[in-house]
Amino acid sequence: MTDNPTKPRKERKERKENAEKRRAQLLEATLRSIATNGLARTTLATVANEAGLSQGVAVFYFQSKNGLLTGAMRAIYDLYDATWRSALDAAGDDPAARLAALIKADFDPAICNSESLSVWFAFWGEQKFTPQFAEVSAEYDAPRGRAIRDVCADLRPEASRSETDRLADWIDTLTDGYWQHLHVFPKTTDRTASMRAALELAATLLPQHADRITR
Structure with a gap:
């Protein structure tokens, strides 16, 4: 046989x-x-x-518990990473559309919901006490940070890199702030309204591209 x-x-x-x-x-x-x-x-x-x-x-x-938690942190970051990369790919070459896509991705319901926000803030609050968490955040945050800084540089080619990096930080800080509000004040903070407000701020900072950012 x-x-x-x-x-x-x-x-x-x-x-x-x-x-x-x-x-x-x-x-x-x-x-x-x-x-x-x-x-x-x-x-x-x-x-x-x-x-x-x-x-x-x-x-x-x-x-161990630490191995499990680190794996879970990677899992939630993997979803976030895939979400913003997919949004950026779908946006095409227009840097204004790419900036809008990155902002909208931060408010995608798959990653910006009450359960996920609880997890995000739990992990971030422990980063300085748990080196593995800080390492995972740095690994995933670096390419996302480069993406928004590069888009802002494309939108303001006449500006210095330090100026466009600062612009990117302003926009990112605002979306981070809305995440915090959505987490702490879920009954009075609306996800869609927060996304629109973040887009409006970006349009205010980049008036020459405003109509394409808020489109």
Whole structure:
């Protein structure tokens, strides 16, 4: 009887797919636990319970609470990264449209919602105490920062790089502020209105491009 060489490959593929599914299940459960319990009260046990898995499974895939939390932080940043990059690609070559796309991406409901904001602020609040969190933030924030600075430089070619970098910081600081308001005052702060206000500020700072930014 001849062995079937495709069977081991199929089994390895299924094991890999199952492992990826379990990891994703645990990371999603971690994010839900952080939103519900906060970072300090999120444990391997709360995550396993949220995921409907044993605590041993969580330990097998992530070894420790810190490994699990760092993986969850990467997961939420991966979604943010994919969102702004996709928006930028869809915007085309017009720098005004690209700036608007970057601003709108910050208010995309997939990443700007009450649960996600709770997670973002929980992680940011721990950055100075947990080097791994700061490293993850720096890794993902760097390309996003370059993207908005480059767009602002394209919109004001006559200005110095320090001036356009400052312009980018103003815009980013405003959207960060609206995230904070949406997190702290969800009943009185509206996501769509906040996005429009951020676009209006960008248009005010760049009046020659205003109609294309707020379009």
